[in-house]
Amino acid sequence: MMDPEQQFIQAVDLLKRGELVAFPTETVYGLGASVFCEEAIQKIFTVKGRPSDNPLIVHVGKLEDVFLLASNIPQRFYDLAAKFWPGPLTMVLERRSEVPSIVSAGQPTIAVRMPSHPLALKLIQGVGKPLVAPSANLSGRPSPTHAADVFEDLQDLVPLILDGGECSVGIESTVIDLTREPPAILRPGSITREEIESLIGSLVNLAGAQDPIRSPGMKYRHYAPKAKVHLVLHKEHLPSAPQYLLSSEELPSAIVFNRRNFYSHLRQADRLGVSEIVIYCDSQIQKDVGLMNRIFRSSGKNG
Ligand code: TXA
Numbered sequence: 001m002m003d004p005e006q007q008f009i010q011a012v013d014l015l016k017r018g019e020l021v022a023f024p025t026e027t028v029y030g031l032g033a034s035v036f037c038e039e040a041i042q043k044i045f046t047v048k049g050r051p052s053d054n055p056l057i058v059h060v061g062k063l064e065d066v067f068l069l070a071s072n073i074p075q076r077f078y079d080l081a082a083k084f085w086p087g088p089l090t091m092v093l094e095r096r097s098e099v100p101s102i103v104s105a106g107q108p109t110i111a112v113r114m115p116s117h118p119l120a121l122k123l124i125q126g127v128g129k130p131l132v133a134p135s136a137n138l139s140g141r142p143s144p145t146h147a148a149d150v151f152e153d154l155q156d157l158v159p160l161i162l163d164g165g166e167c168s169v170g171i172e173s174t175v176i177d178l179t180r181e182p183p184a185i186l187r188p189g190s191i192t193r194e195e196i197e198s199l200i201g202s203l204v205n206l207a208g209a210q211d212p213i214r215s216p217g218m219k220y221r222h223y224a225p226k227a228k229v230h231l232v233l234h235k236e237h238l239p240s241a242p243q244y245l246l247s248s249e250e251l252p253s254a255i256v257f258n259r260r261n262f263y264s265h266l267r268q269a270d271r272l273g274v275s276e277i278v279i280y281c282d283s284q285i286q287k288d289v290g291l292m293n294r295i296f297r298s299s300g301k302n303g
């Protein structure tokens with residue numbers, strides 16, 4: 001076993017040589033590659049089994065990194081970055097032509113975010129280049145929130161997984177498209193629409209809460225365990241003896257879940273080999289738009 005400092009040095013070296021490294025962020029673990037290394041980025045799609053039309057997020061270590069990636073940057077970007085970066089907010093901007101188009105799956109835009117996890121920031125700074133990173137799971141599986149989850153999906157497929165403990169947020173970043181006027185949320189997360197609107201004014205609603213052309217990722221079944229998921233929104237609709245019950249409030253024989261540990265419980269259900277998961281959401285948790293989106297999608301519905 002290498003100590004964490006040796007692992008870090010190896011991670012920087014691997015990334016500089018065009019290899020992949022999984023690393024922690026505050027949202028979920030990411031599978032990283034250097035942004036200007038097309039071959040490495042191609043490997044990300046192969047390793048994850050990711051559809052080639054699903055664009056990737058670029059992780060920056062400092063604000064100026066964005067100038068390498070995007071052009072015609074609107075004032076709103078600076079306002080949002082000042083308030084929410086480093087943190088779980090991804091912004092879609094116009095892509096510079098120097099950035100390989102494979103990063104954005106051919107789209108003329110680029111998604112950027114500055115993570116707040118200290119190890120993620122240190123890694124980006126160590127490599128000296130922004131890192132492309134999707135969630136470090138096999139495509140379609142729940143996102144990883146522990147190094148062990150990454151290990152479960154990718155142990156034979158990536159040379160190194162950095163361990164930064166449990167992710168503190170637990171669901172992926174909020175994605176906002178700043179190339180449209182007014183801007184629109186493409187993927188809800190822990191930073192809410194209300195928080196964003198209080199800073200930059202009204203956002204537009206996308207038809208059906210998502211737009212498959214502009215945010216291809218949202219059209220795929222996602223975040224799903226192997227078990228069949230039943231969502232229950234009213235306590236009186238709970239089945240009498242569910243095999244595996246996740247509940248947002250204390251109930252007899254239920255496992256209490258929250259935003260941080262939701263994916264982890266889905267993975268645990270798979271490890272136990274359960275065939276059905278019942279998820280009860282009380283009225284309080286139903287207000288968490290980001291978490292409810294993931295819960296709907298884990299049950300095979302678009303939320
Ligand atoms: O919290 C997160 O965002 C995590 C951590 C690792 O940073 N990353 C993550 O990446 O969730 P991924 O690849 O699993 O999801 C990226 C999402 C997809 O829904 C994708 O369609 C959208 O961001 N996206 C990326 N680039 C885009 C672009 N140029 N235009 C529109 N949507 C984009």
Ligand code: MG
Nearest residue numbers: 134135143172
């Ligand atoms: Mg993902």
